[in-house]
Amino acid sequence: MFKILEKEVFSPIIKLMVVEAPKVAKSCQAGQFIILRIHEEGERIPLTIADFDRERGTITIVFQEVGKTTVQLGRMEAGDYIKDFVGPLGEATHIEKLGNVLVVGGGVGVAPVHPIARALKEAGNHVIGIIGSRTKDLLFWEDKMRAACSELLVTTDDGSYVRKGFVTDVMKEVIEAKGKENIPLCIAIGPQPMMRACSNLTKEYGIKTIVSLNALMVDGTGMCGCCRVSVGGETKFVCVDGPDFDAHQVDWLELGRRGAYFRAEENKATEHHTCKCGGGK
Amino acid sequence: MTDTPKAKKEIKPTKNPMPAQDPLVRARNFSEVATGYTKEMAVDEAKRCMQCKKEPCRQGCPVEVYIPQFIKLVAEGNFPGAVAKLKEKNALPAVCGRVCPQEAQCEKYCTLGKKYEPVGIGRIERFCADWELNSGVTIPEVAPSTGFKVAVVGSGPAGLTCAADLAKLGHKVTVFEALHVAGGVLMYGIPEFRLPKAVVQAEVENLKKLGVEIEVNSVVGKFSTVDELMEEGGFDAVFIGTGAGLPYFMKIPGENLCGVYSANEFLTRTNLMKAYKFPDWDTPIKIGKKVAVLGGGNVAMDGARTALRLGADESWIVYRRSENELPARHEEVEHAHEEGVKFALLTSPVEIVADENGWVKGMKCIKYELGEPDASGRRSPVAIPGSEYVMDVDTVVVAIGQGPNPLVPRTTKGLECNKKGNIVADPATGATSKPGVYAGGDVVTGAATVILAMGAGKVGARSINEYLNSKKA
Numbered sequence A: 001m002f003k004i005l006e007k008e009v010f011s012p013i014i015k016l017m018v019v020e021a022p023k024v025a026k027s028c029q030a031g032q033f034i035i036l037r038i039h040e041e042g043e044r045i046p047l048t049i050a051d052f053d054r055e056r057g058t059i060t061i062v063f064q065e066v067g068k069t070t071v072q073l074g075r076m077e078a079g080d081y082i083k084d085f086v087g088p089l090g091e092a093t094h095i096e097k098l099g100n101v102l103v104v105g106g107g108v109g110v111a112p113v114h115p116i117a118r119a120l121k122e123a124g125n126h127v128i129g130i131i132g133s134r135t136k137d138l139l140f141w142e143d144k145m146r147a148a149c150s151e152l153l154v155t156t157d158d159g160s161y162v163r164k165g166f167v168t169d170v171m172k173e174v175i176e177a178k179g180k181e182n183i184p185l186c187i188a189i190g191p192q193p194m195m196r197a198c199s200n201l202t203k204e205y206g207i208k209t210i211v212s213l214n215a216l217m218v219d220g221t222g223m224c225g226c227c228r229v230s231v232g233g234e235t236k237f238v239c240v241d242g243p244d245f246d247a248h249q250v251d252w253l254e255l256g257r258r259g260a261y262f263r264a265e266e267n268k269a270t271e272h273h274t275c276k277c278g279g280g281k
Numbered sequence B: 001m002t003d004t005p006k007a008k009k010e011i012k013p014t015k016n017p018m019p020a021q022d023p024l025v026r027a028r029n030f031s032e033v034a035t036g037y038t039k040e041m042a043v044d045e046a047k048r049c050m051q052c053k054k055e056p057c058r059q060g061c062p063v064e065v066y067i068p069q070f071i072k073l074v075a076e077g078n079f080p081g082a083v084a085k086l087k088e089k090n091a092l093p094a095v096c097g098r099v100c101p102q103e104a105q106c107e108k109y110c111t112l113g114k115k116y117e118p119v120g121i122g123r124i125e126r127f128c129a130d131w132e133l134n135s136g137v138t139i140p141e142v143a144p145s146t147g148f149k150v151a152v153v154g155s156g157p158a159g160l161t162c163a164a165d166l167a168k169l170g171h172k173v174t175v176f177e178a179l180h181v182a183g184g185v186l187m188y189g190i191p192e193f194r195l196p197k198a199v200v201q202a203e204v205e206n207l208k209k210l211g212v213e214i215e216v217n218s219v220v221g222k223f224s225t226v227d228e229l230m231e232e233g234g235f236d237a238v239f240i241g242t243g244a245g246l247p248y249f250m251k252i253p254g255e256n257l258c259g260v261y262s263a264n265e266f267l268t269r270t271n272l273m274k275a276y277k278f279p280d281w282d283t284p285i286k287i288g289k290k291v292a293v294l295g296g297g298n299v300a301m302d303g304a305r306t307a308l309r310l311g312a313d314e315s316w317i318v319y320r321r322s323e324n325e326l327p328a329r330h331e332e333v334e335h336a337h338e339e340g341v342k343f344a345l346l347t348s349p350v351e352i353v354a355d356e357n358g359w360v361k362g363m364k365c366i367k368y369e370l371g372e373p374d375a376s377g378r379r380s381p382v383a384i385p386g387s388e389y390v391m392d393v394d395t396v397v398v399a400i401g402q403g404p405n406p407l408v409p410r411t412t413k414g415l416e417c418n419k420k421g422n423i424v425a426d427p428a429t430g431a432t433s434k435p436g437v438y439a440g441g442d443v444v445t446g447a448a449t450v451i452l453a454m455g456a457g458k459v460g461a462r463s464i465n466e467y468l469n470s471k472k473a
C-alpha cells in the first residue's frame, strides 16, 4: 500500500499528489512514469512522474480527471492509500547539452515536462519553456516551470491570462525570433492533438522534436503489446521503447484510433460508477 | 518379466471420466470446466494402477514424481500420505494435476496405455492436492536460518519453486514480481476456467508461510538492477525466472488495427484484470461477434475459449498445420471442440483488413497443404497459390508465441544470452555466465510448460544452496 502524503487541487479537474514510494524515488529519472491501481477491482493506469524526492522517498503525480479511475483518484485525500504503485517504467528522456531547447507543456502536460526542463537546464542547456492551457484556471506550476527553465512563456487558449493563443502560436514566434537553426531540439508534452500540432509545426522548420506518447497500457513492462504504436514504420511498445519518440516519425492517426478503442466501455464504466455512488461523494 | 498388462486381475480399460460442466453451459461462464474426482473416483482410478516395478510413468514426468507410490497410498485411502509423497517432488500438484500435458509426459509412458487408457495420473494428482487444500495444508519444517539472502526475480512456477526450496533450506528469500500479484502465467495467462486463481493464490500463501517475502510491483531492471540487488541490496545470489512474456506478432499488414490483441493482452485483461466482471471491475475488454485466434498451442486454445465466454458468436482457431500438429494439450483441444470453437486448419493469415475507422473488418487468409516432412519430421505446410479468401471477423487475437522479456538481460552486466534473447544457463545447474546468478524456466528454454519451469526452479535452488555453502567455507 502506498500512502498519499500530500494533495493539492489545481483546478476542479487537475490535482497533484505526493505519494510515498521509496523504491520508485530511488532510481527514477525525468521522462519515466508509474502505473497505479487504486483498489482491488481497479484498472492499472499510467501517470508520468512529475517530480521526485529521493531523500523523502516520494513521487509527485499530477493528473487530469478524464474517466472513472482518475475521478476516483481525485476523491482520495492525504492519508489515504493507493493499492499498487509500480515504477519507474519506460526509458528516461535522453538529456544532453545542445544549446537552446524548446520545452513545451500543454494542459496537464506541464507536469511531465517539468522534470525534463529541469534536467535539460542542469545539463547546461538554455531552456525556453512554453506552457499553455485552455483557460487561466487550468494553469498550474508557472512558478516551478519558471525556476526549471531559463526563460518561460505562458499562453491561454481563451486569453484569460497573459495572452491569447495556442502553444504553437508562441512556438512559432520563438522559432522565428531565434532562428530555426539555433534550436536543435524541441520537447512537447500534452494532449495528443497539441503534440500533433507541435509536431506539424516543427516539421516545417526541420526542428527535431520529442513527444511523450500516452498509448493505452495494461502491464507497462512489455508483456501485453497493448501500447504498440508505429514509429517510422516499425511497431514499438510505448511502455518499454518509449514513452519518448521522434514526433515526426509517429503514426498519429493510428495512435489516436487505438487510444479511442475502448471509448464506449470507458463511458459505461463512468456511468456505472456514478450510479453506484449516487453521483459523487 | 515385462510390465505388460496381464489378466491376473480385471482391469478397467478406460479412465474414470473427469466430471465436467456441460460444454454448452460452461462455454459461457468462467467457472472451472473440470470439477474434479470424488474420493470414490480417485480411489477407483488409483486401483487401476498395476504398480509396475520399472515405474515407466516416472520417466515421463520432468520432476520424477513418485507416481506408483503416491497412487498406492490413494488406493489405500491414505490421502495425507499420498500428498506428502507427491510433494517430495512436486511443490505445486494442484497446478500440475490440472495443466500438465499428461498425454505427452507421465501418462504417455504408463504401461496400461499400451492396451487400454493409461492411469489418470494427473487427475489423481489433482484430487490429492485439492483434498489437501480443503483440509488445511501442513507446512513443512524450515531449516534454521543460514544468514544468506537470495533474490528471486519473477514469481511464475520457476521462481515460486526455487523460492520454496531455498526457504526450506533456511535461506532468506525475497521474490520480486513486476505485476501486482504473484503467480506469473498461472495468474495472468491460464484462464480461471482451467486453473482457478484461488488455487494459485493458496500456493502463494503457503510459500509466505515458509517465510518467503514477496514484493509485488517490483520490476527488476527498473527500480533496481540485478547488479544493484547484489551490491547494495545485500543479496548473496539471484535466481532469474522472468518467463517468456514478450508477445510475438505475425508482422503482416494491419496488426496494429483496433481489434487486434496479442494473446497476452487478451488473456491479461480477462484473467489478471478480470475484465469478464466489467463494469464491476474497471478494466474493459471489447469483443466482437466473430473472433479469430491465430496459433494452435495452449495459449491459442485459451484465447478461443475465452472469446466464447466473453460473448463472441463465433470463435475460430486459425492454424497453419493440421489437427494432428496442434501443439496444445489434447484435453484443451477436445474441450474447445465441445464448446463450439471452430477450426480453420491449414490456413494462415496474410493481412488484416480495416474498415474506414481503422477497426478490423476481416482477415485475408491463404490455404495450405501438407508437403514433405521437414527436419523435425513434421510435414511442413505449403501455401496453395490462388487460395486467398477473406475471413469475416472483427477481432483478431495473435497467439503465435512469446519470447523472453529483454529487460533483465539488457540491464545485467555480463549475463550471456543467445540470439533469441534467452538467458544461457547450464541445464544441469541453472548457472549463468555471471557468478552467483542462476536462471531457469521459460526465460532460458523459451515458452515451455509449467512443470519444466518448476523443474528448473528446483535445479536452481539446489545449485544456489551449493554455491552459498561453498561461500561459507
Ligand SMILES: Cc1cc2nc3c(=O)[nH]c(=O)nc-3n(C[C@H](O)[C@H](O)[C@H](O)COP(=O)(O)OP(=O)(O)OC[C@H]3O[C@@H](n4cnc5c(N)ncnc54)[C@H](O)[C@@H]3O)c2cc1C
Pocket: A033, A043, A045, A046, A047, A048, A049, A062, A063, A064, A065, A066, A067, A068, A069, A070, A071, A108, A111, A112, A213, A214, A215, A216, A217, A243, A259, A260, A263, A266, A267, A269, A270
Ligand atoms: C506514459 C503515460 C503517462 C501519462 N501521464 C499522465 C499524467 O501525468 N497525467 C495525466 O493526467 N494523465 C496521464 N496519462 C493519461 C492517463 O493514463 C489517462 O488519463 C488515464 O489512464 C485515464 O483513466 P480513467 O479511468 O480515468 O479514464 P478512462 O475512462 O479510462 O478514459 C477517459 C478518456 O481518457 C482516454 N484515455 C484512457 N487511457 C488513456 C491513456 N493511457 N492515455 C491517454 N488517454 C487515455 C480515453 O480514451 C478516454 O477519452 C498518461 C498516459 C501514459 C500512457
Ligand SMILES: Cc1cc2nc3c(=O)[nH]c(=O)nc-3n(C[C@H](O)[C@H](O)[C@H](O)COP(=O)(O)OP(=O)(O)OC[C@H]3O[C@@H](n4cnc5c(N)ncnc54)[C@H](O)[C@@H]3O)c2cc1C
Pocket: B099, B100, B101, B153, B154, B155, B156, B157, B158, B159, B176, B177, B178, B179, B183, B184, B185, B186, B189, B190, B191, B218, B219, B220, B221, B241, B242, B243, B244, B245, B267, B298, B299, B302, B329, B405, B407, B408, B440, B441, B442, B443, B447, B448, B449, B450, B451, B453
Ligand atoms: C495462456 C497460456 C497457457 C498455458 N497453458 C499451459 C498448460 O496448460 N500447461 C503447461 O504446462 N504450460 C502452459 N503454459 C506455459 C506455462 O505457463 C509456462 O511455461 C510457465 O508459466 C513458465 O514459468 P516461468 O516461471 O518460467 O515464467 P512465468 O510464468 O512467465 O513467470 C514469470 C514472471 O516473472 C515476472 N517478471 C518478468 N520480468 C520481470 C522483471 N524484470 N522483474 C520482476 N518480475 C518480472 C512476470 O511478471 C511473471 O510473473 C501456458 C502459457 C500461457 C501463456
Ligand code: SF4
Pocket: B060, B061, B062, B063, B064, B065, B067, B090, B096, B097, B100, B102, B105, B106, B107, B121, B122, B125, B451
Ligand atoms: S507433475 Fe505432471 S508430468 Fe509429473 S506426474 Fe504430475 S501430472 Fe504427470
Ligand code: SF4
Pocket: B048, B049, B050, B051, B052, B055, B056, B057, B058, B067, B068, B109, B110, B111, B112, B119, B121
Ligand atoms: S501409473 Fe501406469 S506405468 Fe505407472 S505404475 Fe501405474 S500402471 Fe504402471
Ligand code: FES
Pocket: A216, A217, A218, A219, A220, A221, A222, A223, A224, A225, A226, A227, A228, A237, A238, A239, A240
Ligand atoms: S503496456 Fe503492455 S506492453 Fe506496453
